[in-house]
Amino acid sequence: MGPNLVHALPELHYPEHVNVVTELVDRHVSEGRGDNVAIRFEDEEMTYAELQRQVNRLGNGLVNLGVEPGDRVVVRFTNRPEAIVSCLAAQKIGAVALPSMKLLRAAELVHIINNAEASTVVVYDALLDEIDEALPRTDTVENVVVVERNGVEHDHTDYDELTAGTDDDLDAHQTTRDDLALMLYTSGTTGEPKGATHTHRQVLATADSYARYCLNPTEDDVFGGNPPLPFAYGYGDLVTMPLRFGATTSLVENASPGDLLQAVEDHGITIICSIPTAYNQILQKYPDGPEEYDTSSLRMAISAGEPLTPSTFNKFKDSYGVEIYDGIGTTEMLHIFVSHREGQDIDPGATGYPVPGYECKVIDPDTGEELPRGEAGLLAVRGPTGISYWNRPEKQENALVDGWSLPGDIYIHREDGRLEYKAREDDLIISSGYNIPGPEVEAVLQELDEVSEVAVVGAPDEERGQVVKAFVILADGFDASDELTESLQNHVKNTLAPYKYPRRVEYVDELPRTETGKIQRVKLRERERQRQEA
Incomplete structure (x- = not known):
């Protein structure tokens, strides 16, 4: 049994047939925004027209290799443009993109590949070694495509050769809005990684709810940060959201705090996305950051992944002149579902309000009954995304109550309507x-x-x-x-x-x-x- 999805906003009423790549890339080209910069990486720029061309070429190449609609395609990269191209190419032909964290070892990759029954792997050559070690123990992989940028020797299909011989044009597969577009595996800190599945309309919904209403993005914005693309937070901030609004994404391959500040200056980042640890590291290691780097382009910051403390919020605002919009999201829910909205008074002691399109309530974990305002309990969420695991029925059952998704967080629903984070359910100390x-x-x-x-x-x-x-x-x-x-x-x-x-x-x-x-x-x-x- 899956979550009870609701589509309360008019923007979330997608047609029966929709392909996420048509909305994120092709639409901008057809509407005259092909010369807008889609991706900035190091000193390179890729326009929407060029992104479309590269996606089409790789999509045609994958079809020539025998990749079919519904196939799972593992995409294993650092934060590089080819990672975005590979995910979009898989989705455009109706396959399911499965981004892989770069630090995963062979044993973890074997579990994920076999669990997802992936047919194809597209991999950066610097990360090929663990794939090669995993391959003898995988059951379903038929193709490995290698993006050769570091001279690593291999006997797999070469990405550049594959795409050089294919056509620039590709019609998007007639996917329905409820076909799978994306699979993300949890980090597995409390057991084996679980595959969270997301459909074409769920991917779009993260932009048309959270980003549209909380960030107010325009095509002039530049999204940047250091969340890895296979992290649901990173995929949303650096792929779905900028591309949905014809904006630009800034990619930094292995971003230290200094690299991130340099990218703000070089790429003109307006919306910086990171986690509290990184904001603290910026403040600690670069106390004179605003004087050393030109950060005047910034208009807001986003934080997720961990609780943001009021002290970090205040120090960053004092140093950089922008507020950090804290949010809670999960791999299973795909992106942020509780946050303040731009223009609202931010209370740094609270995460914020339910994102437009979502409903939240705090329940008694034993009875499932909603608790009065001010009492701590388990957060339950309902909206256009929900918890849906790949082939894990026992986990699926425990993740839902009456169709509401249970991310596993302890919250207080305050009298002012804000939701105040207390702890992860398993982080509550009973003394x-x-x-x-x-x-x-x-x-x-x-x-x-x-x-x-x-x-x-x-x-x-x-x-x-x-x-x-x-x-x-x-x-x-x-x-x-x-x-x-x-x-x-x-x-x-x-x-x-x-x-x-x-x-x-x-x-x-x-x-x-x-x-x-x-x-x-x-x-x-x-x-x-x-x-x-x-």
Whole structure:
């Protein structure tokens, strides 16, 4: 049983037959915007007309290889133009694009390829080694197409040779709005990666709900940032949303904070998209960033993937003169469904309001009943996208209640209508009967100059069941000490209910993260469990 999808906005009423590439690329060319810049990468520019030509050539090449409508096509790249071309080419011929995170190892690729029954892999040669290691254990792969840019030797089909011999014209396959266009696999931090499926109209809906109403984009905007394209957040920000509005996407292959600031200057980024960790790194490593780089093109920033703390919001606004629009989205829901809208007063202590086109409520996790305003519970969401897993019926059943999708987050629906994030469902710390949201404690510790990054989890404790433990990366110029620990603890005691303070503090050099930059608190909890057992 799938989610109960609703299409409350007129923009979401798509015709029965629609192909996402017709809407993202072909429409702009036919309506006279072919000379608009679609992609900026390093010092190169690709117009919409050239993007259409490259998509058509690769699409024809894939058809010549025997790729059929409905086939899953793995696309494995860093953030490069060929990644966008490959996803769009697959979708235009009616196949399903399956972007792959660049850091996945062979064993993970084997699981994903076999689970999705992928027929084709299009891969950047710098990432070919893990594909070659995985291939003997895959069951369905018939074609491997390699984009050769680094001289890596291979015996697969060459991307450039394949596209050089094909036609510039290609009619989009007559896909229906409910045909699959995109599959994204979860990062697998709590088990095997799960394939989340998205149809042509669901991909378009992320732009026609969130982007259209919260960002107000125009063809003059330049979207840029460092989320990987296989990350649902990155795919939306750097593919769907800019191309939907005839705008430009700025790609940076492996973006450090400095690379990101340089791209703002070089590409004229107006909407920067990243995660809280990256914004903190920009603030820490480039305290004079606005003087070192020309960031005057920026008009807004977007954050997702982790909770954005008020301190990060305020520091970035003070330094760069733009507000960060926090949002919550998931791989399964495809993009952001709770956010403030441009022009609204932002309360940095809340994620925001349901995005137009979505409904949200906070329910009792045991009964499924909606809770009164002000009470913490499980967030339930309904809208034009929903949780739909590929061939995982047991996970599918647990992800829904009465057709509403359950992303797995604890929220409070406030009296003012805003939704206030408390924790992931599995990040809630229960100590001596008190429910303590770890991110709430993190946000208070992040206020301090001494703290560069922090993660808070529940550590096993015989007396209290769990105690609050903070893993702290110190800012430059500060050293760990008992006095500093006491200062951190007192700051939390003086800001929150005293029972929420971290009874244990450990100073670390780094925190475990997923490839998208999210802190893997599950690994920290497991580390603490093993310590107790030892």
